[in-house]
Amino acid sequence: MLDSPLYEEERPEENASEQSPASEKQSQQSRRRRFVAVKADAAAPFPSDSAAADRLILEVKEALEKRAKRERGAEDESCQVRENQCNGVSDQEEAGAPEEKADCPSSHLRTVVPGEKYNVTLGDALHVLFVDLDNPHNPLYRAMEAQEASMKPPFPVWEPMLPISSRFASRGSCTEKRQSAERTEDLTKEGAQATEENEDAETETEEKTFMELTKRRPQRQLTYEMSLPVTTLNRLLGLPSRAELEERYTAFVLSDASVVIQKDAFVRGLPLSDCFFTRVRYRLTALNAAACASFSFERLREKLRRDGEEDQLEAEEEENEGKRGEECDGDTNEEQGGTEMPETQLDFEYEVVFVKSTFLQGKISSQGEAQVVEALAQFLQYSREALQAAVATDEERPDTGNTVDGKTPPVKSRNLRT
Numbered sequence: 385m386l387d388s389p390l391y392e393e394e395r396p397e398e399n400a401s402e403q404s405p406a407s408e409k410q411s412q413q414s415r416r417r418r419f420v421a422v423k424a425d426a427a428a429p430f431p432s433d434s435a436a437a438d439r440l441i442l443e444v445k446e447a448l449e450k451r452a453k454r455e456r457g458a459e460d461e462s463c464q465v466r467e468n469q470c471n472g473v474s475d476q477e478e479a480g481a482p483e484e485k486a487d488c489p490s491s492h493l494r495t496v497v498p499g500e501k502y503n504v505t506l507g508d509a510l511h512v513l514f515v516d517l518d519n520p521h522n523p524l525y526r527a528m529e530a531q532e533a534s535m536k537p538p539f540p541v542w543e544p545m546l547p548i549s550s551r552f553a554s555r556g557s558c559t560e561k562r563q564s565a566e567r568t569e570d571l572t573k574e575g576a577q578a579t580e581e582n583e584d585a586e587t588e589t590e591e592k593t594f595m596e597l598t599k600r601r602p603q604r605q606l607t608y609e610m611s612l613p614v615t616t617l618n619r620l621l622g623l624p625s626r627a628e629l630e631e632r633y634t635a636f637v638l639s640d641a642s643v644v645i646q647k648d649a650f651v652r653g654l655p656l657s658d659c660f661f662t663r664v665r666y667r668l669t670a671l672n673a674a675a676c677a678s679f680s681f682e683r684l685r686e687k688l689r690r691d692g693e694e695d696q697l698e699a700e701e702e703e704n705e706g707k708r709g710e711e712c713d714g715d716t717n718e719e720q721g722g723t724e725m726p727e728t729q730l731d732f733e734y735e736v737v738f739v740k741s742t743f744l745q746g747k748i749s750s751q752g753e754a755q756v757v758e759a760l761a762q763f764l765q766y767s768r769e770a771l772q773a774a775v776a777t778d779e780e781r782p783d784t785g786n787t788v789d790g791k792t793p794p795v796k797s798r799n800l801r802t
Contacts, residue, residue, distance in 0.1 A: 506676065508728075660736055
């Protein structure tokens, strides 16, 4: 558990009379959330089931397939196209083999480094640290600035989009949503019909985005020129002061309580640079039920329930609820006297991977690992500051709930919400 209190509130004066219910309510409304970071004594354990999220995605995919067959009625070309989409097959892919979906990691890399615990949800931490790369507070953005990187924003986005919701995904949208709700009350019958058509188009877009997740992992690639650190090995090899770095990011959503961001970094155009690369994993773990993530395809999943897939999806949900309880230590979302505070832990793993043999392998390993350790220490500091800034900004605006691109998914279970 986090050692520090998560809320700052005014202390009652000594010998003060008992507060009335109205005064107590006003006091609760005046309390202010405070971001807390605590050093982790040990890395969070790897989840016992690293394929929980993949099974959930497969269940929704199968529900889409059944719906397509049910709506097809008769064999025709248009229905065949839709079935191909549900099976993750496009016209272009029929001619060749589809891209292979990488398996989720199920064990640690060579070196594991405990990080920190934060009083934010897994989804919020994921968005602030690994999605919102164009934000000047983002730790990856700041690390690139420190390296005098040649690449500037806007940076490449995740493709496909990470399927995790966050309250930080859309800022300043609360007023727009209220205005939209007020306009909805005055809609004419024609306007209501147009709204329904827009919802159908939105659902179709969500289905296409979801189907991308069934075919491949979310990925992002950054290629830029950067300043090289001054090391003994660099001087020995006579390396220049700058070089091209290629970073390949892959996101593995293991469950609603565990997400792994894997970065493979390649230095290009230098002696021996084709012999190795460094692999770093940033692992986010929800330590209790309040921190567990909510999936961005929940709205689609709920719609499939209403369309007749309720029995199948409810059975899967009951199975996952039991596993979620194990992943989140069996905590409940409600504590006596208040709501449970989320706890999310950030840990690191790394190793130097050699693809060719070299007589300098030992020296490269030691130098490479030393640089990774230094970079992770910097990343940890930047992460703490980025999350603190995000929480402070969030406190200044009305709560919009967890969102993805400004959309609020339906609440499926309180165990998935803060």
